[in-house]
Amino acid sequence: MATLRDLGLSEYEARSYRALLRLGPATAKELSRASDVPMGRVYDVLNSLEQWGLVRSQASSRPKKYIGVEPETGLERLLDDRKSELERKAQQYESIVSELSTELDAHRPADEQFWTAAVGADESADLLVERLAAADQRLIMVIGTPSPQFDIGRVSQRVVDRLDEALARGVEVSLLLSPGLVDSIPETVWDDYHGRLVTNDAFEARVDDAITGSFHLIDDVEVCLEVPNPLDPTQAFAMIALTDPGFTSNLRETFDRQWVDAEPLSL
Template sequence: MASLRDLGLSEYEARAYRALLRVGATTAKELSRASDVPMGRIYDVLNSLEQYHLIRSQAASRPKKYVAVEPDTALDRLLESKREELEEKASQYESVVDELAVELDAAEPVHDQFWTAAVGADETIDLLIERLAAADESLIMVAGTPSPQFDLGAVGDIVLEELESALDRGVDVSLLMSPDLVESLPERVGQQYVDTLADHPGFHVRTAENVTGVFNLIDGVEVCIEVPNPMDPGQAFALIDLKDPEFAANLRETFNPRWEAAVPLSF
């Protein structure tokens, strides 16, 4: 059950405000009895409620009397106070993240061999987006068969956003596709790339025959290989992420001549 405590009031503050709504304008002594807030605490509670702008006081009367503001107004003020508190917290966390990002990025990267895999559509996309976001220098994307990376749904939109972010942070993006895949893509996919990426100097797209499979080469040291669903080739079944500089270098050597011979594509 919802409580005023959920919006930041203490138990005594909540009792006092509810009692003021019931009894109307009253003194601190009378409110202490009506709310079961100890007399030794009632003035602190009333001062706190005034700071929240949940009550008003009649200073001219002797003894001083208090009245509650209307519930709608009180709840709006409590909600706004919580919003400001959360925004301040978010700002503090963002500052912490900025400081830690500088500190952690200063560490020398370790390029030991390591591999992991994700199985299932959601897990595959999560891993793919994570690795795309990790690119610092270069991102080579090779697609010879249908892939959710280039669809019109939520996955394609997320990948597009990650590519845009990568370009904004200075990553060079090269996309090599088979002509058959280009022909199979809905026109709107090409339009999305035109609207979002085509004019960026770091984005390059080419087509070449005999391009098969789907993989991403990240910073020359890491490879993400998409495993298609055998029942639905347009959907990813799994993603293998392999961090192996030697394997990545060999893959780059195979890629380079195909890229040089490929035909630039205009969407």
């Protein structure tokens, strides 16, 4: 059950505010008796509630009297304070991430083999966008017929976001698509594509109707491969991220040949 403590009040503050709403105007002594807040603490609690904007006082009366503001107003003030606190925390965490991003350096030996896999649509999409975010120099994406396993609109939007971030880091991006994929991507994604990617000189996209499979090269060192379901080749089964210098070199040669024959993407 929700309580005032969920919005940041202490136990004594919550009890005192509820008591004031019941009592109406009350002295500190009356409030202490009604709320079971010790008399030695009640003035600190009232000062805190005034800072929250939950209590108004009548300073001219002797003894001084207090009254709780209406619940609608009080709760709105507590909510605004919580939102402001969350915004401050978010900014603090963003600053920490920015600082750590420049401090932490992931070393990936180019001559060492390593692979990992993700099974399922969401897990495969997560692995792909994670690896796209790891690019430092060059991203090559070759995408054939889209798998019905993926939500093409949502995945495409996430890919656009990662490509935009990569371009901002100075990464060169080459995108080679099949006509079928171009036709399947929602207009809203293409609008974002035009607004964020096309205007960057480090980005280029082409179309080739000979493309059937999909692979993604990261810095000519790592490749992400979509694995079809052996029981239904039209369905994607998994995504493999593989570091293998010989294999990635062969894929780069394949891409270079296809790129020469491809036509610029125009929408």
